[in-house]
Amino acid sequence: MKIAIPYSRIALALTLVLCAPHVFAQESIDKVNGSITAQAGQTYGDLETVNGSIQIESGARARGAETVNGSIRVGDNAAVGTLGTVNGSIRIGKQLRASGDIETVNGSVFVDDGGSLRSVATVNGSIGLVDSDLSGGIETVNGDITVGAGSHVKGGIKVEKPTSNWMPISIGKRKPPRIVIGPNAVVEGPLVFEREVKLYVHDSARIGSVSGATAVRYSGSRAPAD
DSSP states (O other): OOOOOOHHHHHHHHOOOOOOTTTTTTTEOOBBOOOEOOOOOOOEEEEEEEEEEEETTTTTTEEEEEEEEEEEEEEEEEEEEEEEESOOOOEEEETTTEEEEEEEEEEEEEOOOOEEESEEEEEESSSEEOOOOEOOOEEEEEEEEOOTOOOEEESSSSEEETTTTOOOOOOOOOOOOOEOTTOOOOESSEEEEEEEEEEETTTOOOOEEEEEEEHHHHHHOOOOOO
């Protein structure tokens, strides 16, 4: 799995250097402590903080947004490169255009209607898509995944086997991740499960080959309860 956020973001926290100019490069903002807001309709370079959240308002453009301890919120009709956080969630509004990867370690990712993205990855957090398109795939270790109605994922899905590096401290047995492929959703490429999962696929959905799980077909607007 390609997530290396715990190491790369720690390095970021120690160095916090500006990246080279880019098509997005206008104002870049770097902080150690404090939140960042990209104002609606404006264009930015890199938005980077260590201890703080990042807000990208509707219609704003940014080359990328990264934080260590904080959430990332993106408004409607925004355009970004990469989005990444270690301890925090990422919530994206409608009609996002993202040319880079979207990654979290400890936090969820939600993408609202009409998103166009490359890939989404988490370690300990759920992933939810609503009528969105991914040119790459989805990866997680301990998170639930919902490929919502009308979504199209071209790069497949992978749920990796937990290791000591990624398994959070918990009491009792953890429930297996719940993977739902919703009405009229399409997942091109393999669905690879290296650990136990619950896989539910709507009758109208289309998926690639499945390894490591048995798909349970369902009809209606909601997948069965576990």
